[in-house]
Structures are given as C-alpha cells and as structure tokens.
Amino acid sequence: MLRQLGMITAVWVPLCLAAYAFGSSYGPLYYSFMAALLLGLLLGLWLIAPLRDYWASLSGRSRAVITILTLATLFGQLVADSGRSFPFPRWDMYTISEAPERAVVHQVIGTTASGREFRVRPGLYIPSLGRSRYRSGIETLSERLRAEPEGAAEARLDLERMLKLLARAYNGRHESDPLTSIGVRRLEIEYRDPETAGHRRAESVYAVRIGGTGP
Amino acid sequence: MKLLNRDAPPEAVTFLRVWVFGLWLVELLIHPLGVLGEIPVSLLDPVGVLRAVPGDAWGPLLQPELLTALWVATLALCLLSVVGLWAKPTLLLTSVLLTVHQGLLRSFSFVNHAELSLLLGAYVLTLFALFGPRPPRRSVGEATTPGAGSAPLVTLAFLIALTYSLVALTRFANGRLDIFLSDSMTYWLVSRSHRGNLLTTAFGHLALTHLWLRPVMKGAFFVTTVVELLAPLALVLRWFRYVFLAFVIAFHVIVALFMNILFIEDLFLLVVFLDYRKTIAPLLARLRRFGDAALSRVRPPAAAAVGVETAGPDERASNLVVLKGRADSQPDT
Numbered sequence: 001m002l003r004q005l006g007m008i009t010a011v012w013v014p015l016c017l018a019a020y021a022f023g024s025s026y027g028p029l030y031y032s033f034m035a036a037l038l039l040g041l042l043l044g045l046w047l048i049a050p051l052r053d054y055w056a057s058l059s060g061r062s063r064a065v066i067t068i069l070t071l072a073t074l075f076g077q078l079v080a081d082s083g084r085s086f087p088f089p090r091w092d093m094y095t096i097s098e099a100p101e102r103a104v105v106h107q108v109i110g111t112t113a114s115g116r117e118f119r120v121r122p123g124l125y126i127p128s129l130g131r132s133r134y135r136s137g138i139e140t141l142s143e144r145l146r147a148e149p150e151g152a153a154e155a156r157l158d159l160e161r162m163l164k165l166l167a168r169a170y171n172g173r174h175e176s177d178p179l180t181s182i183g184v185r186r187l188e189i190e191y192r193d194p195e196t197a198g199h200r201r202a203e204s205v206y207a208v209r210i211g212g213t214g215p
Numbered sequence: 216m217k218l219l220n221r222d223a224p225p226e227a228v229t230f231l232r233v234w235v236f237g238l239w240l241v242e243l244l245i246h247p248l249g250v251l252g253e254i255p256v257s258l259l260d261p262v263g264v265l266r267a268v269p270g271d272a273w274g275p276l277l278q279p280e281l282l283t284a285l286w287v288a289t290l291a292l293c294l295l296s297v298v299g300l301w302a303k304p305t306l307l308l309t310s311v312l313l314t315v316h317q318g319l320l321r322s323f324s325f326v327n328h329a330e331l332s333l334l335l336g337a338y339v340l341t342l343f344a345l346f347g348p349r350p351p352r353r354s355v356g357e358a359t360t361p362g363a364g365s366a367p368l369v370t371l372a373f374l375i376a377l378t379y380s381l382v383a384l385t386r387f388a389n390g391r392l393d394i395f396l397s398d399s400m401t402y403w404l405v406s407r408s409h410r411g412n413l414l415t416t417a418f419g420h421l422a423l424t425h426l427w428l429r430p431v432m433k434g435a436f437f438v439t440t441v442v443e444l445l446a447p448l449a450l451v452l453r454w455f456r457y458v459f460l461a462f463v464i465a466f467h468v469i470v471a472l473f474m475n476i477l478f479i480e481d482l483f484l485l486v487v488f489l490d491y492r493k494t495i496a497p498l499l500a501r502l503r504r505f506g507d508a509a510l511s512r513v514r515p516p517a518a519a520a521v522g523v524e525t526a527g528p529d530e531r532a533s534n535l536v537v538l539k540g541r542a543d544s545q546p547d548t
Contacts, residue, residue: 037388041380050218050451054369062366065342069335069374077381082326086263087314087334089326091381095389099398103406121411128246129254132412133324137258158255165253191405191423192398198423 001052005043012039015071019078026080038074102188106139106205108166110179120182125169137162142184142205159184160208167210183207216451220368223491227364228343229299230495231371231487235336236296238483239313242330243293248286248316252279254323261322265315282319289316306341313337328378333480335374343367364491369450372487376446379463383444395437401429407474419473432473439466449488460488 016035024031045051055063076088110120123130129137141162144155163182171178184206190199220227259273268276275281289312295305317330343366386394393399401422408419422428442462449459463485471477489495 034385034388037384038381041384045377045447048216048447048451050216050221051373051447054218054221054365058366059348061346061348062343065339065346065366066370066373069338069342069370070377073335073374073377073381077385083260083262083321084266086318086321086326087331087338089328089331090385091328091378092385092389093328093382094399094403095382095386095394097390097394097397097399099402103402103409105406105409107409107411119411119415121415123412126250128248128250128320129324130412131327131329132410133320135410135412136324137254140258141255154257158257161253161255165250187409189405189409189423191401194426 005046008042008046009039011071012042015075016078019075022075022079023084024078024080031078035078038077042074099192101192103191105187105189106135106142107185107187108134108138108163109183109185109204109207110167110170111181112174112177113180114177116177120166120170120179122166125166125173134162134166138184142186145206146186156206159206163206163208164210167208171210179210181207181209217453218369219372219450219456219488220365220491223365223368224496225364226496227368227491228340229364230491230499231336231367232299232340233297234483234486235333235340236293236309238333238480239309239337240290240293240297242333242480243286243290243316246316246320248282248319249279251319251323252277252282258323262318262326263314265318265322285312285315288312303344306337306344310337310341329478330480332375332378332484335378336371336484339367339371339374343370368487368491371484372450373447375481375484375487376449379443379446383440383446386440387444395433395440398429400433400436404428404432404473407476410475412475413471413477414475417471417473417475419475435469438462456488460485 012035016031020028020031026034055066058066072088076082076085077090079085079090082089082092108120108122109117111117122134126134138159141155141159145152145159148155163184167179167182170182183204186203186205188201188203190196256273256277259277261268261273289309292305292309292312295301296309313334317334321327347366390399404419404422408414408417422432439462442459445455446459449456464482467478467482486495
C-alpha cells in the first residue's frame with residue numbers, strides 16, 4: 001500500500017505545479033497548504049478499504065476514466081479562476097467569511113399600466129437567465145453606472161437593453177396590464193446590529209419607460 | 216463496510232443514462248439559448264474552451280437564430296442519448312454540446328455550480344461508453360452479472376461525494392472558524408433572501424427580526440459542513456449514508472426556502488446514493504408492472520382475447536397457454 005500512496009503523491013505533485021502555472025490567486029505558501037490538504041483528502045480516500053478493493057477489481061480502462069475525472073475535478077479545485085477551468089471549477093460555495101457593514105441587494109422594480117409597483121423576478125420570465133444570471137448582469141452594470149454616473153454611457157445603454165428585454169418578456173405574458181416602466185433599485189440593509197437590523201436605504205439606480213427612454 | 220452499488224447489474228447503466236440525460240432534457244427545455252443573442256456583449260466573459268473563440272467572432276456567433284439551432288441540436292442529441300441510439304457518438308456529441316450550452320450561459324454571468332454535477336454525470340456516462348469495459352451480453356433467462364453495471368454508478372456517486380468534500384475542506388481552510396462564528400451566515404441569509412430568485416422574499420429575512428435564528432443557522436452550517444466533508448463515507452457506511460442523505464436533502468430544502476438558491480439537479484442526483492438492487496430496481500419493476508396493468512386495461516378486450524395482433528411474442532405465448540388451458544378444461548361432449 002505504501003507504494004500506491006507514493007504513486008498517488010507522485011501524480012499529485014506535477015498536477016499541482018500544472019494547476020499553479022495555469023493560474024492561482026493563492027500565494028505559493030498558501031497554495032502549498034491547500035495542495036497538501038487535497039492530497040490528504042485523496043490519501044484518506046485511498047485508506048477506505050472497500051474503495052481500494054473496488055479499484056483493484058476494475059479494468060485498466062475503467063481506472064483510466066476514474067483517474068481522468070478525479071484529477072480534472074481536483075485540478076479545477078486548485079485553479080483560482082473557475083472561468084478558466086470550466087467545466088471543472090473550484091467548488092468553493094460560501095467558503096470565505098464575509099460580513100460587510102450592510103447587505104447590498106439589487107432588485108428589478110416594475111410599474112404596470114394600472115399603477116401597480118412590484119418586484120419582477122427575472123427567472124420567471126426569462127428562465128434561461130434565472131439562477132441569478134440576469135441579476136448578476138444587472139448588478140455589474142448598475143455598479144459600473146454608480147461608479148461613473150456621467151461617463152458610463154455604454155453601461156447605461158446596456159442596462160436599458162437588459163431592462164427592456166425583461167419588460168418585453170413580462171408584457172408578452174401580461175397583455176392586459178403591461179409594464180410601463182422598469183428599473184433597478186439598490187437596497188442597503190442593516191443586519192449586524194440587532195437594534196438597527198432591518199433598517200434599509202433604497203436608491204433608484206436607473207429606470208426606463210417602456211416605449212420611451214431615460215430615467 | 217461494503218461499497219454501495221458494487222454489485223449493480225448492467226441495467227443500472229441504462230437507468231443512469233436515462234436519468235441523467237432525462238434531467239438534461241428538462242434542463243434544456245427550460246433554458247433555450249436564443250435569448251443570449253439579446254444580451255449586451257459587454258457582459259460576455261467566455262469560460263473554459265470558449266475563450267479560444269476570437270473576440271471578433273462572438274458578434275456573428277451570438278445571433279438568436281444560430282443559438283436556437285445549437286439549442287435544438289443539443290435537445291435532439293439529448294433525446295437520442297436517453298433512447299440510447301448510436302450510443303457512443305451520440306453521447307460524445309451530447310456531452311460536447313451540453314458543455315457549450317452551459318459554458319455560454321455562464322459566459323454571460325458567472326460560474327455557478329447548479330448544473331455541474333449533472334454535467335459530470337454526462338461525462339461519466341460518455342467516458343465509460345467510449346473507454347470503459349463492454350458490459351457482458353446476456354442471453355434470455357441468464358442472470359445478470361453482478362457488478363457489470365457498477366462502474367458509472369459508483370464513479371458518479373464518488374465524484375459527487377468528492378465535490379461535497381471539496382466544498383467543506385475549502386470552507387474550513389479558507390473560512391476557518393471565523394466563517395461559522397462571524398455574521399457571514401446572517402449576511403447571506405439577509406442578502407440572498409431579498410434577491411427574489413425563487414420566492415419574492417425568502418425566509419432568510421427573518422434573521423433580521425428573530426435573533427434566535429442566527430445561532431441556529433450558524434450551528435446548522437457547521438454541522439452540515441462536517442457532514443459534507445465526510446461525504447465519501449456515504450459510499451461505504453450504510454448508517455452514514457442515511458445521515459448524509461437526510462442532511463443534504465434538508466440542507467438543499469432549507470437553502471431554497473431561506474436563501475432563494477435551489478440545487479434541484481443535485482437533489483435528483485442523490486439517486487446515485489441509493490442501492491440499485493434493493494431500492495431502484497424494485498421500484499422500476501413496480502413501475503413496469505403498473506404500466507403493464509394500465510396498458511392491459513386500455514387495450515380493447517376483443518384484441519386482448521385474440522392476442523395475435525397486439526401482443527408481443529412473450530405475451531402471445533402466454534395467451535396461447537391460457538387458450539390451451541381453456542380448451543383442456545372443456546368437458547368432452
């Protein structure tokens with residue numbers, strides 16, 4: 001078994017070097033720590049006797065398939081930019097402590113012909129852009145616009161395009177009471193101090209009239 | 216300790232193929248690509264191999280008609296993969312197109328993990344179909360070979376367990392104890408609940424007014440992370456498998472209700488942590504019996520009695536036995 005553990009380590013070192021060369025945001029020391037942790041996980045898995053026995057019972061081709069997929073998954077875990085290593089990203093959901101002063105949320109607010117104001121849920125009308133895909137675009141453009149209110153002409157146009165896209169999708173389903181305006185609201189919510197928790201400050205980042213232009 | 220599904224029969228591969236690509240069919244139907252042609256190119260940040268496409272080429276490529284054609288092709292190939300037609304080339308092409316589909320969606324937003332376990336499932340099935348051992352043919356009446364269908368099922372379960380472990384390990388390494396003790400969890404609950412993905416406002420906002428919820432969620436976060444870290448043990452320890460499944464299902468449901476994040480594919484993929492012979496196969500057999508019974512009820516009685524035009528060979532034989540039995544029981548007159 002020692003020989004096999006040695007072989008795993010021998011494969012692991014060049015893989016780590018390749019992943020580091022491919023791109024890592026960690027410094028060399030921390031990267032080495034992470035690489036050692038993952039090697040520990042791999043060796044730990046190897047110590048599970050039924051997994052080891054199963055591996056021994058497999059054909060060479062099956063072993064090759066499992067090795068490729070496992071190493072690709074681990075390679076992605078070592079690369080900083082999941083966009084580069086896609087479809088083998090880093091599995092790092094909620095792995096960094098983050099507790100800013102206020103929670104910042106961007107919401108899409110629509111107003112219909114009858115005067116009803118409500119939050120539009122993009123995933124409901126453009127499912128392909130659900131799962132925060134639409135929201136992330138709106139958030140990026142809104143922050144660009146806030147950072148440079150006068151100069152970000154392109155961000156303004158793009159934001160308008162995104163909002164109109166959603167408005168069209170909504171109005172396609174609600175012809176009796178269509179949206180007449182749609183915009184982005186930026187919310188800052190107090191949450192840390194129990195005394196002030198829930199206090200919020202809303203700011204309209206951008207709004208567009210449907211059929212017209214401008215805030 | 217015994218490895219889960221080590222003795223899975225060859226039918227298990229068929230089941231997994233239909234399950235994974237069936238889920239992909241639903242995914243694709245919900246997520247057409249044409250709409251990407253209407254999104255500002257300024258939001259485009261290609262991922263993976265899509266970065267090899269020159270910047271100037273994206274304009275002509277991101278036409279709604281072209282994207283819709285790509286979507287339709289992926290959908291058709293996925294359907295062929297479910298059916299199992301031209302298995303090897305179909306699976307290979309489907310996996311490539313699914314990667315492009317998912318890559319394009321992420322190129323306009325960010326690399327989330329929602330469908331990636333399912334994509335791993337497609338890769339596992341494709342690679343085993345292309346390079347894995349050929350499952351032994353079996354003649355009628357021969358018992359299935361134990362373990363002949365185990366490799367894809369075991370590999371996918373292993374990889375999914377590995378991803379859970381990776382998340383937990385990275386959380387402990389990067390976030391250390393601070394991630395569980397600080398206000399991070401409250402921040403996520405409050406911010407995610409107001410995003411309005413699934414519910415207009417998810418229950419996470421209750422953490423603002425019901426302060427007892429904060430330590431409860433922090434504690435649950437820690438315990439869930441420990442269970443995630445130990446996920447590979449679910450492959451070999453039966454009691455831990457139940458603990459893991461209970462925790463992971465509860466975790467996904469709570470995250471959906473409180474944080475507006477639904478990993479529905481991951482929930483469906485937990486099927487690989489079930490014992491194929493003891494749980495899935497009997498369930499499939501029961502479904503088949505139910506389907507057969509429903510079909511026989513639908514079939515016109517005259518045709519069923521004649522049993523020639525509508526019945527299959529096995530059924531025809533059994534009908535003949537019944538007719539023969541009836542003839543035998545007729546008294547000689």
